[in-house]
Amino acid sequence: MASSSVPPAAFSLIGCPVTEKLGKNNFTIWSAHVLSALRGARLAHLLDEKTAAAPAKQIAKSAEKPDELSPNPEYDEWIGKDQTVFNYLFASVSRDVQVQVCNCTTSVEIWKSIQEMQSVQSRGRVINTRMALATAQKGSSTIADFFGKVKGLANDMAAAGKKLEDKEVASYILAGLDGTYDPVVSTISGRTAAEPLTLGELYTHLMSWEQRMDLLGGGSKSSANSATRGGRGGFKRGGGGRAGARGRGRDNNGGNRRQTNGDGPT
Numbered sequence: 001m002a003s004s005s006v007p008p009a010a011f012s013l014i015g016c017p018v019t020e021k022l023g024k025n026n027f028t029i030w031s032a033h034v035l036s037a038l039r040g041a042r043l044a045h046l047l048d049e050k051t052a053a054a055p056a057k058q059i060a061k062s063a064e065k066p067d068e069l070s071p072n073p074e075y076d077e078w079i080g081k082d083q084t085v086f087n088y089l090f091a092s093v094s095r096d097v098q099v100q101v102c103n104c105t106t107s108v109e110i111w112k113s114i115q116e117m118q119s120v121q122s123r124g125r126v127i128n129t130r131m132a133l134a135t136a137q138k139g140s141s142t143i144a145d146f147f148g149k150v151k152g153l154a155n156d157m158a159a160a161g162k163k164l165e166d167k168e169v170a171s172y173i174l175a176g177l178d179g180t181y182d183p184v185v186s187t188i189s190g191r192t193a194a195e196p197l198t199l200g201e202l203y204t205h206l207m208s209w210e211q212r213m214d215l216l217g218g219g220s221k222s223s224a225n226s227a228t229r230g231g232r233g234g235f236k237r238g239g240g241g242r243a244g245a246r247g248r249g250r251d252n253n254g255g256n257r258r259q260t261n262g263d264g265p266t
Contacts, residue, residue: 018092052108122160136176143206
């Protein structure tokens with residue numbers, strides 16, 4: 001049976017197509033998929049400058065005739081593997097990235113070029129994301145929305161290669177709260193290093209406080225509305241009594257005036 005002209009490594013990569021091409025903000029996910037496929041095909045060494053060097057194109061036919069050269073079969077095999085990996089990488093990036101790496105000729109060159117582009121993009125992304133974290137404010141949003149916003153920014157940092165620890169994320173969240181949450185912030189800030197606070201615990205504390213404030217706010221509004229309508233019975237009765245007293249005062253005065261006017265003619 002005739003042997004296939006396609007190297008076994010190529011079959012391994014053909015069976016692992018990249019589902020999401022490399023763009024501006026997905027290097028972490030993309031590289032995880034690509035490296036996993038290349039390691040499975042035993043071709044990841046072609047991305048390392050230390051191990052990706054090509055063998056000599058020609059070798060001596062024999063030790064007795066070192067000047068007589070012949071094609072090196074190992075070089076042809078290396079070319080086949082390298083170009084398989086090169087094609088796999090090139091096909092797995094977006095067109096914008098392809099334009100920037102189209103002058104590369106080997107796997108190690110295209111991989112190095114992609115990493116350099118990612119490094120530049122990551123630095124700018126890290127700076128912008130840190131600024132967004134430092135200026136994040138809860139404002140009128142709910143704790144759930146604000147928490148999700150800060151967590152999303154923290155995930156962006158991780159995608160840029162700068163993963164934040166939970167305590168750093170928690171500090172950004174606490175710094176963005178208004179004075180309503182001061183009691184919770186004071187309690188959490190007073191915890192010692194031996195009592196680390198997870199983000200899950202922080203979320204629970206803040207949600208509980210928000211629910212408590214909502215309940216108290218609702219009770220205050222109900223009391224204010226009750227007062228506007230007359231409030232509780234005692235307050236209403238008190239107002240009615242004062243009104244009655246003023247009424248009697250006017251009646252008495254009126255009666256006195258009428259009596260005075262009645263006595264005049266007599």
